[in-house]
Amino acid sequence: MSTVSNNINICIIGKPNSGKSTLFNCLIKKNISPVGEEYGLTKQLIRDQFIYNKQSFTIVDTPGLRRKSKINDIDEIQRNREAIKLIDEVDTVLLLIDSLESLTKQDFRLADLAINKKKIIFFLFNKQDILDDKNRFKSQIYKYLKNNYGQYRMVNIEFISAKRNQRITSLLKQLINKVKIKDTKIKKSKLNKFLNYLIKQDRFPKVKKIEIRPKYIVQLNEALPSFKVFINSKNRAPSIFTKYFDNTFRDYFNLEGIPINFKFISSKNPYLD
Template identity: 30%
Template sequence: MSNKREIIAIVGRPNVGKSTFVNRLIGSRKSIVDDAPGVTRDRIYFDVSWCGKEFTVIDTGGIIPNDEDEIMKNIFAQVELALDEADKIIFMVDAKDGINPVDIEIANYLRRSNKPIFLTANKVDTIDKSAYAYDFYQLALGQPYIISALHGSGGVGDLLDKIVDDMDEKCQEEEDEKSIKIAIVGRPNAGKSSIVNALLNENRLIVSDISGTTRDSINSKLKFENEEYTIIDTAGIRKKSKVDYGVEKFAVDRSIRAIRECDIAILVIDATIGLTDQDKKISQIIVEAGKGIILAINKWDIVENKDAYSTVKYEKKIESEAPFLNFVPKIFISAVTKQRINSIFIEAKKVYEQYKKRISTSLLNKIVNEAYVINPPTSFKGKRLKIYYSTQVCDSPPTFVIFINDKKLVKDSYKRYLENQLRESFGFIGVPFRVSFRERGEDKRK
């Protein structure tokens, strides 16, 4: 089964409703929405599911090609990165304003990408305003999809149907690839390329103390103990002149592609610095992407005043600072001396087995039912949550569906309780499994 989700970039001039559309897709106001143009400056990634198919959308800032304003140039640099990553593009225009010279410039720019473009005319809130959209045929990008992102009306469904038309359904059974894909990710200068070199036992990658030496993801295949691995080195900082967003911000952005395509992400921590906020941000991206994760504490050879309990103390410090990573294995290595460097393969193999783990329906129901009996949920307005049965719908990561009587009765605290029971029973070391709830007969109603 392919691990790569398609990426859809949403592009347009400022204030055409891109973030409102994204919020409509994901069902919450996670993107900042305001009437002021240019509110979204960074590109922001969200996972979306439509008709059983999953993809990632990138919400981008509004662009004006050839604008010399420093902020607009920075936003345009972000959009260029988004377009480079994207498989398809939603080009959003404002039907209410009509065609704009900037729209024409953007259309000409997007055409050079040679990627599928879905022209989307937004802000058509009533049927009588749909005629506004027809001016956009001048852009020569085909028939525009006429929508209202604010109300979720018009051709939103038709647009999404067309976008996912050629995508594989999630969890569709396909022949597994033999190679375990490992992404080496982390902050600049944490030693990612040095680790890859140590793993490959050759200097195939440029290694330097200057942050951002690795400009793009580089894949290398090798075997360890008869298991084939694909190592993806990222730092992937694409330097843009006068971009003021900061090196570490770009490190997170450039790691995302590799994370979404890998099976296991090795998050490299500089032992001399410790777990930073940026490390936590990257780890959250890995967890939200549903990938296996291992923390590799690098440069352990130059940590001073070590004793027999140093690794234990270090682990406890990480777990206190980031308790959401308590399920993640931690290895202490040195890329320079190659100390415990092969533990990356050993731990990755273990995590991969957890990542692909399947739980029988009978055993799963036994555990969930026992958890329900031991700690039944509290009633709400005279109604109590009932669990009918549970099943694992796919692996990579393990994904479970629990059929119940009413989704409104599932409190976050009770969901966490059930998740903790599943982890306690089945391990899933290094794997962020998923649990969703479905009302019985929900599929038939859809």
């Protein structure tokens, strides 16, 4: 028997009643976490493990997270803190969304938290089984996120039904794949090819009529894909440049939904070489 590779840690977060415990039970194939119509059913973190395709997972179900302004129960505040702290411990965050409800600021706040902590995040639109027109729903969601969510390229999106066990294996395959991609190293020659590609594109953002360009890129030996990007400016890399760079890099290397750590390094003397 081949050995089980490194364990993948995941947590399920999201608003009350979105189906977190249903998904948890579905993944572990046991009915451990109580499920029901009632909002705020899960009151504590529930952990378990499962194996899919020789890959072991640790998974944590969490109490539904509501906006702070809606909470006046001290226990709920404490539970919220615990769930959010949990994000530090995992590799991947599954953000569960009830497809019958609209995305709210709370969802984006949770997603931003995970992204800032450099975690792989999945937006899981759950309860697909009760939608009349799934394709229409999907295209609306893609369009909405593209237009309204600046971090769009950092997230993975899936449409599932936890209750009917629909697209759950496809989710797990994607998840394993993303964790794998996160661990791969990009060859120096490929990084140089990318620089040449940018030069050919000739769409470098300008600050005060001066084009900001990357001069070279090095990948660092860190757990997360981390790169030092040296730029031709003695000032801090402007966000117009960092966004442009991040987007084109992701597109070029197919790294959508993968956390990447770019360290932009300014030149002491940008006019040299």
